[in-house]
Amino acid sequence: MxxxxxxxxxxxxxxxxxxxxxEIERPATAEDLELFRRGDEEVARLADRLSALPPEPGSRGMPAATAAQLLRMLASASANRPRTTVRTSAMAxxxxxxxxxxxxxxxxxxxxxxxxxxxxxxxxxxxxxxxxxxxxxxxxxxxxxxxxxxxxxxxxxxxxxxxxxxxxxxxxxxxxxxxxxxxxxxxYPDTEALPDPLQERLEDWHDSLGPDPGFDYRNDLAxxxxxxxxxxxxxxxxxxxxxxxxxxxxxxxxxxxxxxxxxxxxxxxxxxxxxxxxxxxxxxxxxxxxxxxxxxxxxxxxxxxxxxxxxxx
Incomplete structure (x- = not known):
């Protein structure tokens, strides 16, 4: 192989x-810039919500205040980055x-x-x-x-x-x-590929084997x-x-x-x-x-x- x-x-x-x-790079449109702006604002709002949370004593996770600070740094870096082009995927x-x-x-x-x-x-x-x-x-x-x-x-x-x-x-x-x-x-053929009458016969056969036969047709035979x-x-x-x-x-x-x-x-x-x-x-x-x-x-x-x-x- x-x-x-x-x-x-x-x-x-x-x-x-x-x-x-x-992957292509194209000029940023007005719609792209608006989406970027909304994204930055949403990140900033999330940072505000995190910073308002009270500390949790004994928590092993990242403190909310630290997470909020990181988000603000990301939002600031994103907002100040030149946005003249957009990288995206397209059929070409x-x-x-x-x-x-x-x-x-x-x-x-x-x-x-x-x-x-x-x-x-x-x-x-x-x-x-x-x-x-x-x-x-x-x-x-x-x-x-x-x-x-x-x-x-x-x-x-x-x-x-x-x-x-x-x-x-x-x-x-x-x-x-x-x-x-x-x-x-x-x-053998997948269950979905069988005619309905044969699927019903398989179900009856499987039911006749008891509540837990340990195998089934689709996973073990087909x-x-x-x-x-x-x-x-x-x-x-x-x-x-x-x-x-x-x-x-x-x-x-x-x-x-x-x-x-x-x-x-x-x-x-x-x-x-x-x-x-x-x-x-x-x-x-x-x-x-x-x-x-x-x-x-x-x-x-x-x-x-x-x-x-x-x-x-």
Missing amino acids: AGPMLWPSGEPWPRCQLPHMV VPPKPVPMVPVVQLRAADIPHARFPEGTDLLQILWCPHWHNAVPGMDEHHRGPAPMVCWRDSTKLTHHATPPDGAGTDGRSVLSTCVISPEQITD AAPGLKAGGWPYWPHGPRPVGCACGADRDLLLSIPNGERGTPSWTPLEDQTRAVEGGEEFHHPTGFHGARDAVHIFSCRQDPAHPVQIYVE
């Missing part, structure tokens, strides 16, 4: 020229194309259940890590990184390539380099959490449409979660103790924080070479 990729000789590293969220075309960053490279042997286009045995996924509001071929409500999927014949790739220096400035969507060891499992290729996606807000423009359905190609946390039933036996004691490094080995739950990438069931669909949950 996120490491050097097998690459065709002479093929340039891909770059993104789509509009994305960038980058001044120069942004290098894509590698996400994952998988061989057909790693994911034998996946459908590869004829003549290919290597899947590569890259993306522009910045936040996009519109990506050609994506859902109109897409918000997130802009993906690029490459299906290649590894026998024709002669060397490894990495992004140019300086690529990957948005830390939330830039993954940490690591090696993965795929393990094949079986999961939509396995964590980084995975294939399987079923977890839909925290209900299923999304994933049909391809050709009319065929799409299948989950890759799911990149915001962390590897899950119920103990999904944690490998050798990691059970570490799952309890582990910290950030264990629960976020990929370093990905670019979604509340996960990024799901779907490929066409009929022809995986068709454009993919991405959802940020």
Whole structure:
């Protein structure tokens, strides 16, 4: 993951020229100056309220008078600061194309259940890590990184390539380099994706197990959490449409979660103790924080070479 990729000789590293969220500096307007003034006045009023509070003997927190003094210093510094410009974020075309960053490279042997286009045995996924509001071929409500999927014949790739220096400035969507060891499992559709009659049957089945069976369908059998290729996606807000423009359905190609946390039933036996004691490094080995739950990438069931669909949950 996120490491050097097998690459065709002479093929340039891909770059993104789509509009994305960038930090810009623009001239301050009258409305901006009015907002600044109101903010300074509110800070000053808060300082006055704090300074009027009586001392609290034995309190371990910052004395109200000290907090009031600090707030007045902040308000004074803010009011005296030149305010000719404002720094903000906006959707804009980058001044120069942004290098894509590698996400994952998988061989057909790693994911034998996946459908590869004829003549290919290597899947590569890259993306522009910045936040996009519109990506050609994506859902109109897409918000997130802009993906690029490459299906290649590894026998024709002669060397490894990495992004140019300086690529990957948005830390939330830039993954940490690591090696993965795929393990094949079986999961089932998320409860929300099941027909109502089947959901009712599941509820009846779960109720028949007693008041505390120690597991439930959604958390312990459906939509396995964590980084995975294939399987079923977890839909925290209900299923999304994933049909391809050709009319065929799409299948989950890759799911990149915001962390590897899950119920103990999904944690490998050798990691059970570490799952309890582990910290950030264990629960976020990929370093990905670019979604509340996960990024799901779907490929066409009929022809995986068709454009993919991405959802940020």
